[in-house]
Amino acid sequence: MSKVMDALAPTLPFDHDAIREKYQAERDKRVRTDGEAQFNAVDVSGEYAEYLTHDPFAPQPEPREALTDTIEVAIVGGGWVGLMLGARLTQQGVTDFRIIDSAADFGGTWYWNRYPGAHCDIESYSYLPLLDxxxxVPRERYASAPEIFEHAQRIGKHFDLYGKAVFQTWVTEARWDEDARLWTVETNRGDKMRAKYLALATGPASRPRLPGIPGIHDYQGPSFHTCRWDYSVTGGAPGEPMTDLADKKVAVIGTGSTGIQAIPRLAQDAGHLYVFQRTPSSVDFRNNRPTDPEWAATLEPGWQKRRMDAFNAAMLGAGPIDGPEGDFTDDGWMRPIQSVTGLAAQLDDPAVLGEPGELDDLIDLSDDQTMERIRARVDSDITDPAVRDKLKAWYKQFCKRPTFSDEYLPTFNRDNVTLVDVAESKGIDRIDATGIVANGEHYDVDLIVYASGFEITSDFKRRMGIPVFGSDGQSLYDHWGDGMRAFQSHSTYGFPNMFIVGGLFPFGFGANYCSSVDDISGHVAYIIAEADKRGASRVEVTQETENGWVQTQVDSDGGIAKNLGGAETSCTPGYYNQEGAEVKSRNWKQEQYWGTVIEFGRLLQDWRTDGKLEGFNLR
Structure with a gap:
């Protein structure tokens, strides 16, 4: 046993080894031989295309003339990534660009996510981009979906992006023309536009994921994915009662971050709600509250960047939790580091943490402490002991994305809510014309809601859905046959004048996705502007530079991932570990930047300060 375990384990009110045995047993219940393929059986670009192409929030697009002009930058995606890149390009003086998106407005995921109860789970002062x-200043600490969508529109108006956007338009192919040194971008609207630069800003959560349950196509009643919420079926609107569900039996499949938010609202309005759960989420306190107007009045220019940096530093233990830029002491993302520092303070000799393996053991014990507290919350909130046991999360906290809610757990005390746990059978048995069969029992339902999230780790080509061809007609996906590879997560050899901006790549450990996207959007905007200033028509990362970057990631020990738990084979199945598959379809070692979001931002800043555009060939 390690020194940390010897010193701390006897003082703690839980048995570390017993917890790990329980984790393994619960994991074994849920691991399936088909791994991630259980979701690949339903293709939302094929037989189930209505889940991807149907827009319940806008009418069918009006016919328009096909675009065949030449622009400087084609940005594929109008969510946070496209909006931030458009804003940063504008600030760099690059104004000849076009944003192409399949939705009818800006917002990306937050255009589509209008399900009841939708909120961001990162504090909105750090999460919502371009506030400064x-x-x-957001109205609440954790902004609701309507406010988030409004802010996406605000950004579009502020930076005059609406005049540079084409909506309800799908990119069907992007191909590099070496002779012209231009990209040809084709769409489903007959467009064949040309662009000097191509920016793939599709984001990581753009493709709905449906579970491959046998008979999913047999159901005869209404059904939809949460990102295509159909209020014509439920009645009401975001923030309003769903009046048409009062006498209906509703089924929700999925209890991740989306289900945690939607289920309490459905329970209030449905005649009866069946919640189908394979793995419970860890549910911590949200502690939402209105923004203090007096605090908002004190904010000075640059406040959001300072607060973003403070949030990232506090979460990673690199800065104070209650510093001058933000008091995060009751923020759920800070509780793990608070537990780590609390236990470390109990050591007689903290220097022992510098010895091999000791910090890992400290983090393991602090995770036990955090998860025991979260499981104890289930005991205090749930009245039925049988339901309590089913709602307890038996895995390390970061095996799955943590969730935060003050309404979810009490929902299961309602008489009109039934929890159907399908862990023992590793999922729902089947769906038929009138309902769902689970654990051998049939549930007649009037509506099925799929709260099954987005495809985060599926095949690259399937997830992005756009054929991309670079030099010599090479497919981007063939180039990525052994795993994604791109210098600084944005540029890949053989695909000149193309940038991947905050979409497919993870760029460092931290919870606030928008912070990293802002870093990389500003970085790519800088490269484009600098290349223009230097008269370049062709900008390409060298093969040596790309190989060197990738090898650095492969050689990393991945220690942060191990400590967080997401990369361990002991984790319960989820998208962090590709549903627990023994043989991975994705080479995370090659793709992931194995440092923190703070380190990634500094790396990019130092590279820009150097001013040499190191690693690129400009011609």
């Missing part, structure tokens, strides 16, 4: 630039 647009002069806006």
């Amino acid at each position: 630039e647009t002069g806006y």
